[in-house]
Amino acid sequence: MWTVVYVSRNKDKIDKLIGVLDRSGIITMLRPADRDGSCEGGAYEILVPKTELDQAQDIIFDTELSAK
Numbered sequence: 001m002w003t004v005v006y007v008s009r010n011k012d013k014i015d016k017l018i019g020v021l022d023r024s025g026i027i028t029m030l031r032p033a034d035r036d037g038s039c040e041g042g043a044y045e046i047l048v049p050k051t052e053l054d055q056a057q058d059i060i061f062d063t064e065l066s067a068k
Helices: 011-023 050-066
Strands: 002-008 029-032 044-049
Touching (some): 002 050, 044 050
Antiparallel strands (some): 002 044, 029 044
8 A cells, every 4th residue: 555655846855855765765656646636836745655654754854854
C-alpha cells in the first residue's frame, strides 16, 4: 500500500526529496494532489510504500533540517 509522505507546491523541492529518498533506497511515486490531476500550479504528493514510511519521514526531516 502506498502512503503520502510529503506534499508541496514547490516542484524543485519535490524533485530534491525524491532524489534523496531514491539514493537512500526508498521507492517513491509522484502524483498530482489536484483533484483533476493537472498539477498546473498545484501541489504534488510523494508516496512511499507503507513499510518504508518511518524511514522516509526520518530522511525527509533530516533533509529539511540540513537545508536551513
